[in-house]
Amino acid sequence: MLSLPTKEASLPRVPRLVGSLPGPRAQALIARDEAVTSPSYTRGYPLVAARGEGCMLEDVDGNVFLDLTAGIAVTATGHAHPVVVRAIQEQAANLLHMSGTDFYYEPMAELAEALCERAPFPAAAGRPRARVFFSNSGAEANEGALKLARYYTGRQQVVAFLGAFHGRTYGAMSLTGSRAVQRQGFGPLVPGISHISYGTHASLDYLEDKLFPAVLPPEEIAAIVVEPIQGEGGYIVPEDGFHERIRQICTRHGILMVVDEVQAGMGRTGKLFAIEHWGVQPDIVTLAKGIASGLPLGAILSRPEIMTWPAGSHATTFGGNPVACAAANATLKLLEAGLIENAERMGRVLQAGLGQLADRFSLVSASRGKGLMVAVDLFDAAGNLDRERRDKIVDLAFYRGLLLLGCGKAAIRFCPPLVIDADQIRVALDILRQIFEEQ
Numbered sequence: 346m347l348s349l350p351t352k353e354a355s356l357p358r359v360p361r362l363v364g365s366l367p368g369p370r371a372q373a374l375i376a377r378d379e380a381v382t383s384p385s386y387t388r389g390y391p392l393v394a395a396r397g398e399g400c401m402l403e404d405v406d407g408n409v410f411l412d413l414t415a416g417i418a419v420t421a422t423g424h425a426h427p428v429v430v431r432a433i434q435e436q437a438a439n440l441l442h443m444s445g446t447d448f449y450y451e452p453m454a455e456l457a458e459a460l461c462e463r464a465p466f467p468a469a470a471g472r473p474r475a476r477v478f479f480s481n482s483g484a485e486a487n488e489g490a491l492k493l494a495r496y497y498t499g500r501q502q503v504v505a506f507l508g509a510f511h512g513r514t515y516g517a518m519s520l521t522g523s524r525a526v527q528r529q530g531f532g533p534l535v536p537g538i539s540h541i542s543y544g545t546h547a548s549l550d551y552l553e554d555k556l557f558p559a560v561l562p563p564e565e566i567a568a569i570v571v572e573p574i575q576g577e578g579g580y581i582v583p584e585d586g587f588h589e590r591i592r593q594i595c596t597r598h599g600i601l602m603v604v605d606e607v608q609a610g611m612g613r614t615g616k617l618f619a620i621e622h623w624g625v626q627p628d629i630v631t632l633a634k635g636i637a638s639g640l641p642l643g644a645i646l647s648r649p650e651i652m653t654w655p656a657g658s659h660a661t662t663f664g665g666n667p668v669a670c671a672a673a674n675a676t677l678k679l680l681e682a683g684l685i686e687n688a689e690r691m692g693r694v695l696q697a698g699l700g701q702l703a704d705r706f707s708l709v710s711a712s713r714g715k716g717l718m719v720a721v722d723l724f725d726a727a728g729n730l731d732r733e734r735r736d737k738i739v740d741l742a743f744y745r746g747l748l749l750l751g752c753g754k755a756a757i758r759f760c761p762p763l764v765i766d767a768d769q770i771r772v773a774l775d776i777l778r779q780i781f782e783e784q
């Protein structure tokens with residue numbers, strides 16, 4: 346066991362570095378970890394997290410960081426929000442597990458009811474808007490959505506997008522079109538999945554005008570699986586009308602529109618479901634990451650007439666665990682009590698500040714995104730995307746107490762907890778400005 350720094354009542358609201366990084370406890374832990382954990386993990390800088398509070402993270406040596414990663418867009422309500430922690434503690438003291446696959450308990454029904462009331466599907470009098478299946482992760486939610494789409498339509502083909510990330514299990518990995526290393530050596534993958542470019546009308550023209558008539562009859566397509574804003578691919582916001590057109594194509598050919606809201610959902614973009622920005626009603630939605638503020642939980646929401654698979658056809662021991670559901674119920678209340686609105690407002694503050702940096706420094710692009718799902722690209726001196734420079738800047742930020750993550754080819758993503766305030770955004774922008782000045 347590591348002896349941790351003495352716990353203060355609360356962490357400072359700005360970075361506080363007490364020694365050189367990584368400190369001695371961090372170094373010791375990293376050495377232990379790296380000797381025994383999978384080399385497939387992609388750790389960048391040497392952060393060893395010990396304690397979190399809101400947007401602040403303390404490492405094992407007492408250094409405090411401003412966290413604009415939220416543990417890869419997960420801790421929506423901030424680290425260890427007291428309301429979420431209390432809900433978890435109370436639920437844990439009552440019932441840790443009973444398997445929603447075979448038995449009933451209230452936190453799971455309560456969460457399913459809440460998600461059904463809010464699902465971005467058509468309302469119908471006298472019946473819920475949706476049905477919900479609970480999983481443990483985003484990959485597992487997408488895996489189930491793929492199965493459901495094939496089962497319901499009786500069709501096998503699926504269209505997904507280059508740059509998309511949907512997870513690491515076989516179905517989700519086969520939908521993923523992000524980086525070759527994620528697929529290389531793992532074949533054969535799930536057959537029947539075709540990838541086209543993301544976000545442009547030209548790509549949908551290619552689907553309709555070239556693929557449909559020649560190699561991919563639309564009558565054989567079960568689903569088009571799409572991220573509302575492409576996440577790991579670079580926080581790419583599609584062209585206007587892109588999602589609307591996918592909806593039209595799906596409706597015309599009896600194809601299901603499956604929207605992966607694992608990263609963009611749960612309020613991050615300033616709306617509970619990111620697809621609501623386009624007023625499009627999909628057929629199936631997948632959720633995970635922010636849904637339970639850090640406890641592992643995923644969900645498949647579908648229009649009720651689609652989720653008709655019979656008892657035993659799809660299930661999981663842990664999905665919809667009562668503690669995870671209690672955390673999600675508390676999370677949803679906090680999101681709707683102001684955090685979704687804060688994401689929208691703080692997203693504007695962040696994008697305005699990033700805009701000023703882009704005006705001043707040619708190495709950084711204008712920002713893109715919605716709410717607190719925002720990214721900028723980094724360029725070399727000739728104006729080409731520069732992955733190395735991006736990695737270097739993310740690293741330098743860590744050594745100044747700011748936690749960032751990359752995405753896409755050369756982008757820095759900003760996906761902080763939704764509790765972030767304008768002062769913290771200013772601190773983050775100031776650190777970035779100093780780093781850019783030194784380039």
Ligand SMILES: Cc1ncc(COP(=O)(O)O)c(C=O)c1O
Nearest residue numbers: 482483484510511512576607608
């Ligand atoms: C859009 C999207 N879908 C699915 C996943 C996979 O989720 P998980 O890592 O929980 O399996 C991710 C993870 O980054 C994601 O961004």
